[in-house]
Amino acid sequence: MGKSQKKRNMRRHNPMRVPDSHLPKGLASASSSSSKTEAILPIIQKMESPDPTERKWACVAVSNLIYNDPSTRRLLQGKDVVGVLIGRLADSEEEVVVEAAGALRNLCIDGGYEICAEMFNKNIIAPLRTFIPKISTTLAQYIESPKTAPENAQKVVYEFADNVITILWCLSETSNKALNAVNQLSLIQFLMAFLAFRDKLPLATVTSAAQCLYVLTDDNAPAIEDVRTNLDHIACLLAIANARASDRKGKAPASEERAAALSILACGILRNLAPIPPPSAAASLDLDKDVLLPVLVPAITSTSVAEATAAVQQLLARQAGEPPIQRASAGHAPKSDHKSESELELERIETRLRAIQFALEILTGICATLPDPDEAVEDDGEIEEVAEADVDDNDEQMDLDDAPPTTSGPTPPSSSFLPTILEPLLALIQPTALSFPPYDAPSPHPPTTSALSAIHISALECLNNAFLSLAAAPTASVAADVAAGQRVWDAVWRALSATGTDGGAGQERRMEVWGIAVGVLWGIGIVWAGKIPPQEEQVKILMQLCDSREDPTVRVKCIGTLESLAQNPDAIDANRVIATYLLSLLPTAAGPSPVGTEPLLQAVSALIDIYADEGRPYDVNFRTGGYLDVLAGAIEGLRKAVKGIDRKKEGGRELRRRGEEVRDNLVAFVQYRRQLGV
Template sequence: MESPDPAERKWACVAVSNLIQNDPSTRRLLQGKNIVGALITRLSDSEEEVVVEAGGALRNLCIDGGYDICAEMYNKNILTPLKTFIPKISTTLSQFLENPKTSPENAQKLVYEFADNIITILWCLSETSNKALNAINQIALVPFLMSFLGSRSKLPVSTVTSAAQCLYVLTDDNWPATNELRTNGAYTACLLSIVVPDEESLKANGIMRNIVPIPPPSIASTVDIDRDIVLPTLEPVLASISTAEASQRAQELIAQEDSIPEIQKLSLKNALKMDHRSPSEIELERLERKLKTVQLALEILTGVCATLPDPEPPVEEEVGEEDPERDNDDEDMDQDDPDMEDDENTPDHADKQATSAALPSLVAPLLSLIQPTPLSFPPISGGLSPHPPTTSVLSAIHIRALECLNNVFLSLASPARSQNQNVDRGVQKDSGVKIWEEVWKALSAVGTEVEGPGQESRRDMWQVAVGVLWGIAVVWKGLLIPQEEQVKILMQLCESAADVNMKVKCIGTLECLAQHPESIDANRVISNYFLTLIPSPTRPTAAPAEPLLQALSALIDVYSDENLPYDINFRQGDYLAALAASVEGVRKAVRGIDRKRERELRRRGEEVRDNLVAFVEYRRGLRL
């Protein structure tokens, strides 16, 4: 790379690109030899072809190496040479667009590929740290990137897509870029005009979501971005691919690649040409790109679902009764801000409700996308996947689809939605059971061995899926028949989980299953488990505060109607005595919650404590 011969410098950069792709050990070895610093130096090389190949190698390092590599690049001042390329690329791009026939096709291709590489590096750096993002904000990238989207019909799709991705990252909770875009009517009009359901348009939709609300007089200010643009674009993308078929095709291509003799592979890698990939590698890359389009669609849909009306009801303070354990000087913290309320008559509320109503139609394709394939995870026995890039994107698709389902069912389980759907629940019981079974089918394929090296995606699947199960169980509460194996898995998961939120989700799901009227045995098993999570005279400290409160609230909710068939468990198991004996331990646990640091949890703890006291008195009064 330091040779006086420019051809040697060029092919040294090409060699680095080849060596690092999907090979973490070689990449780490080269990192130890300061390959990042050497490549950044080559960005200032006197030969254009060396600069282009160095840019390509750095781009591959960014994508394959992740945050650590990007942080190293930023610390070694990669932005200094990158900044000089922006005006040069802009000038050359304008010349190509004005007089395309005067420039050789090879020269144009070289510039477009180089622009793609530089843009990709900038977007990866933007995700590295706030320090890097703030430095990139000073480069004024928005006009540069929008020029690619504005001329998209005359430019290569890959370069335009990279520009859109970079804008998507830059406008994610980043005020300078967001404000520059939303206040420029030409930019918002350009984004609105990209409506074809491909990766390019999805990113444009994602950018539009990032910059709303858009002020007048832009035409975009009158459009409901989610309902009118984003959701209609997402639906065909989600239905455009079968992950099972994609996995099968990838395996066929991997087999084809493995069947190529080593000597032929060497000749391909060493060929003096820009594209040193076999036909099977090119098709694998194309398949991966299609899967990443679906992943992006799910990422945007997750954002749409996350802006739905809050499913949690507001906590109402009782008037006229003071809590003896509440500090008087904290009263000002509990005042609600009237300006923050979501008025049901506002247009924004109506838009959210309309968007929420459209989401159930997406459940079927989402259920299809959560099902694992043979390539979705690395082998449990250890080692690498046969094709890590495909495995990475497949597992990301499953997790994103679960996140979407989680938000959909949070919306459907909200009190307002539930009241409107009580009449329909019985009719829709079969669909609820089918959804429930499909999620468990996916989890069965994931398996419970999730603690080995490289199994992070399996753990993430369970983490998100239990939230989905809870949402489904709330919507069809009392209609889902608890299965012994499922109940056992949820209890084991609750016990083994280090994450408090995971424990709470398991308890919430079990609570709903316990309310199936005819499942008396399952109700007893679940309730006895809940009793192990609450304090007793012999066990003053049971579960952490949040799971404890969830289990206590669950027991109160499950046995709030003494006329249900399973209430016999409450009487025969002497649950009333156990709950009465837990009161002092619960009071102590609630007092232990820091009111200032964990305000909402303390408030909820006080509410559950009061409910417990009232519930014990109520059940005693029944004298059953």
């Protein structure tokens, strides 16, 4: 339980990837759902043609056929298109190699981890290893003497470099085994060269290098050390991060957007490297305050997701009236970058949305470094676990800057910037018409859907961490501003209402939003304990969510949120409904808890906290409902559940420790209430 951290095996989707689990599995179903089945076999055959023109055509055709078409991609996978394309990376014709790399890049982006893992298993690293020194040598020649090669030759090399870098970036996110293999390529100097000569190279290629470096320096010691120990690398990253927005004005829209994204990525890399050791000038800076926040906070307010959605819908409507572009023609080799104005504008919008996502991801990391209340704290003589508070948005009138913390120690570093990000975060958690795929159908524009859903999730994770810090170091002024808490509570429920509750194949991102957002609600409940009036429908939804989700973390969050609602002194009826539900989660003589050990511990702890003070108005429910007998009857079942916790499993030792505390607290609580005689 606790703050959202970046985890390599739980990172965001690759740039254009959206769930396609709504599609049936198997080649037969892929064939029936693809409109391009008849084109597959000729493409695979032409890959092996003795004519290099046909081989090039086939490589380009793969990119064109899979464009926003997961059914055709799956069908191509079934024909071993990955293995065939990797073979073409050793082709005797340079143009075939370039187009094969482009097709593999697009497969990485479209297919996500599954295809990346297949590429790694089929040893794509071997040809990539040979390309890196060749690219470096050629780029060095172009940079030193730009006139030594015609413009079209330079363009091919830049695009080829972009393709190779993007494949390496995607592989780095696939698995630790793949990451270790990429580490063996010693890419840092190679990637940093693109950043160092950013003014002489295409910004798209430089941005891809920065993205790859961002991923490689994410909790990856070899890469971090390689960058940290080079003062020139640090100075370059600082210069990119500190690039003023005014310096980007006047550029073409796509370049201006990529430049902004590049600045954000530089911030992310620097944060991955922190703390930066001397003698670097960055060692004396407050990296978060002096460098990162001045870039990240404006970034998350730079684009309205509602306006971006409206613009995409207009472009899609315009596209519907345009003649289709012939992406793959048997008569000639099409250009893989041949795109309409509408498609280029859609890409520009996605670039803006991805910049917001990157900024949110870094902000989430900043909030994750704040104090985490893992340790138990004393409260009225009882041990109370300050469990995972989730984020909540705050009212702009909340004085988070000046109010002294009610706990000892320094004010959490988030307190100075929380007011500036809460309003944007409230807007960024609200879904739009393109945020999630329609039920049982693909998205009208998968790249936009992927970017929007990632933004909503990242904004919720950022809120989660921010409000967890408030719960750890509460301030009197924030706790007193109940209107702000209610406003944020309502905003989260609006977002959940727009997200919808129906799950199923293809709707995994909706369920992910619920899993994070319910934690946000818990955070609100902790910061404004007992002050949010429970609503019958919301209580019912939380109980249904707890019953329907198998994930113990989500169940714990639901129980924690219900606990906070049950402590409202004016809601005696809601208290009874919630308590009855929590009691139903306890073990009985007939069997163990129906929700598992970790949610059981949270339910027991919640009941103890709710009824710790017999003077509260709703304690009448405890006395008249026979709750004491139910709790006493659950002690033996709780003992068995705690004893059954395997310390050897991940997190088992900590869970066992907490379980023993909850068990002891329950025994003491039952004894205390019996002594009261009420």
